[in-house]
Amino acid sequence: MRNGEIGAAGVLALFSLYLMWKSTELPIGFVEGRGPGGGAWPFWLSAIMLLCCGMIALNWWRRTSPPSQSDEPFLDGHGWRMVALVGGSLIGFIALIDVVSMYGAIAVFLVVYLRFLGRHSWALTLVLALAMPIGFFFFFEGAMRITMPSGMSFTDPVFDILYDIIY
């Protein structure tokens, strides 16, 4: 955890510096007749962020913050595995939206999560993986008139049937 604390402070300090540099694309001082320039607000806030990172590093060195006193690893093997599995399935879910549509991606994600991560029965998995996307379709497209991504053209026949029902 101690290494994680100083590592995160370092990365955030670099990000703060990047934000300060990026802010200077607009004026950061007082522009006569127009008030503070467009870059002033993010520039000075990023400068405060950098200062805070310095204070976090100081606290790390003095061992005054709880993470800087901890000898535990940031994540143990089990933790990494769990985060990788859940995080990975989320990345897959979002990546699939443009391929098999929002509703198709929801169904695939639910099958993966419920059956393989949650170890639920196939019956419960399939009921939820079908009922939820269909329920969402009628709520968003039918009631709220919000169109979700429909994926690649091979999903069109399914959407044609569903749109016939609501329109």
Next chain:
Amino acid sequence: MEILGLLFDGVLIALQPLNLVLILVGVTLGLFIGAMPGLGSVNGVAILLPITFLVPPTGAIIFLAAIYYGAMYGGAISSITLGIPGASTAVATTFDGRPLAMQGRASLALVTAAVASFVGGTVANIIFTGFAPLLAGVALSFGPPEIFALMLLAFATFVGLGTDDIPKTIFSICFGLVLGAIGFDQISGAPRLVLFDINGFLQGIGFLVLAIGVYGIGEMLWTIEQTRGEVENTTPKMTAKGMVADTAEATRKGWKGMGIGSLLGFFVGILPAAGATPAALMAYGVAKMTSRRPQNFGRGEVDGIAAPEAANNSASTGSMLPMLTLGIPGSPTTAILLGGMVIWGLTPGPRLFIEETEFVWGLIGSFYVSNVAALLINLAFIPVFIWMLRMPFTILAPVIFVLSVIGGYAATRDMFDIWMILVFGLGAFVLRRLDYPLAPAVLAIVLGPIAEPTLRQSLLLSQGDPTIFFTRPIAGPITVVAIILILLPALKLLRPRKPGRDGAA
């Protein structure tokens, strides 16, 4: 007495069969729209505006106001049961609502939210009825320095009263404010902070993208990692007797928060450009500041639910005031209502109270009826919301992930935002592990777009002289209190520590 007579006539109009049905349907729809992450009152009102042309203007505004009311009640539901704010107005409800639900007291949290919403709505209605034109004038005396001072106070309460690491809290606030500055400079219109030259950043980062990332993804990953996937599910029981006991407990423990939220919420609500979200966050901060148990906030304190919930309802009524009396909307939802009024052939402004008496008092009467209807409908649905918490965590977690993604898309209709939700979620998980408080960042991204222009306008007014925040009669005291709160941690460091009481700062 004349006002009471007009109010009585207004309530009778609201109780006419057609209007009563519109109120009941509107409140129920609003409750579910508000509870859905990604959709808030503004979506409900905007989507349903066209169908109001089928009924007379009085019925139309009553219907839309009922949706507004229902959504304000509904926002708390997903904050408490799922840990994701249903709308920006319910962010502060998550801070204590979710911990209380995780302690197996979800029914107390939901009842507190419902009762506080009712109290907030009722207090606001009474103030609205009695002092509408007078208060509209006071709200107009709030210029940019006063509004910026209020924003500063909201941030200061987090720094001065937080139990978290101070540098990390300040970092979190500044990070949220910088995120709020991404996109275009509001004053010059120039592109600003287009990070890594990715065009997606041009449209800015919405509050919901950060909130859903932090609470819907980051918090869930943290829970899964901490509990090793073996989450002990709370099994809250729901009985009529239990609900009565919860109502009594909510009133006993949350009366102070309800009082603060109701009064502060109304006043912040009537300020142009403020609205229910800053009102709820400020009420939370002030409730914590004045509490005898500030250390309990964030761990399931009843006052921490009561204050923001009373405030967001109170503010939603308050924001109708400048809309009706001056024609200035106090929130995005009232801006749409204002548009509706113009389409119905009405002219908002001082003469509306004289020329359209039936419309105005019918609307005010409907506030009272909607408030009672929303309370009863909300309480009736609490067992349904509690049922969600009984789901095994391996079902609840993917449902929350799906709601986060589909809700995030529904709000902005942009895949870039969905990827940003994931980035914020993973980042929030890492920072949460390292004890960075993330609520201040969510607060800051909401208030940033109000704070920056008011700061710049104030400094333009004073030719760059920052003493403008100290010399004006309303802004001065607020700024001084905010600065004292920011300096409080430094004063605590100077005070000699008693041996044996050296806790984690």
